[in-house]
């Protein structure tokens with residue numbers, strides 16, 4: 120089978136690694152891919168947003184199955200473009216990807232179908248939003264409605280700060296059109312857990328749990344990033360929490376989407392907060408998380424191609440999804456200065472150290488090939504550069520292995536958090 124992955128980050132590298140080891144995969148392409156994905160796939164220089172070029176490439180190469188991994192192309196209807204040409208595709212159509220692309224939509228859906236989440240109000244004009252803030256208590260949670268690279272949520276400690284936030288989002292348009300509407304939400308506290316679920320529109324199969332560390336600095340300080348590291352499973356996602364979510368969140372959400380005429384096929388990412396009153400949904404995404412995929416996929420026992428095709432075909436009820444009884448930790452190696460400003464183009468040394476290691480992976484996020492002194496080398500090409508992943512019998516071992524493995528890689532400007540998976544120590 121000829122398979123193509125649309126995307127070019129660490130998540131796509133983890134997917135590509137798993138797809139490439141499937142006996143069902145004869146040839147793998149990635150658009151645009153990156154220097155790491157190039158080890159397992161042929162990379163083609165087509166933008167993830169260029170649906171016509173992607174579809175014509177897929178037709179030219181007679182590709183049998185396409186995986187659309189990132190949020191922007193899903194929200195823009197890139198999966199639809201393949202499906203409408205009769206090409207089997209993994210990933211929701213635009214009308215279902217809206218569960219991530221519009222916070223107002225997902226909040227209304229949760230309210231209508233009684234899916235536990237924070238109380239909220241939606242505003243499409245700044246005056247009304249500002250007036251509403253006056254009636255609320257701090258902290259204030261403001262969410263730009265649309266996609267904002269994971270940065271569209273502001274938690275404000277004072278009324279002043281919240282008012283400035285509304286101005287930034289709705290008047291200054293800091294996040295562009297994503298700020299045409301804003302959701303103001305009840306502030307909740309508790310542990311956060313991410314549960315990614317495969318869905319074929321009718322059946323939903325939750326994967327093993329994971330947790331992301333979103334802030335740039337140790338001890339959860341500094342700015343929000345795309346994710347500085349992850350661990351899986353989460354010790355806080357107990358059987359009791361899982362049972363509650365299976366009954367009140369996962370199935371109910373895809374049934375709700377189906378009832379709305381928005382069949383959801385692909386990965387439904389449920390961002391949960393474990394509050395004192397029980398689990399609550401923080402957000403839905405319409406795709407694998409990045410870097411959650413980097414710790415969840417290496418623990419998957421199934422052939423990922425079988426599972427993804429079952430999602431596309433509507434036969435997920437025939438899949439017995441299983442994960443290894445182990446743990447994984449991903450430490451993101453970033454460029455110092457991320458997420459604000461940073462330099463790139465530095466040679467990355469030590470990648471070859473991972474070639475012969477079974478329980479260690481290095482998934483590329485922002486890398487590319489460049490000519491260094493007349494030789495083709497892998498250089499840094501983004502804020503988040505590489506995800507160093509290690510498995511272990513338990514989280515503590517996986518964490519030690521992952522941090523040991525970060526020593527094997529070197530580049531100028533290398534920055535990482537030192538407390539990924541730290542919550543584990545509290546167990």
Ligand code: AMP
Nearest residue numbers: 237260272304305306307308390401402
């Ligand atoms: P989201 O993109 O909606 O997941 O929000 C990003 C982050 O903001 C979450 O991972 C939480 O840490 C925080 N957050 C979002 N909503 C709330 C809320 N209602 N109460 C407290 N924290 C929140």
Ligand code: GLY
Nearest residue numbers: 331346408409410
């Ligand atoms: N790691 C969070 C996300 O992918 O949205």
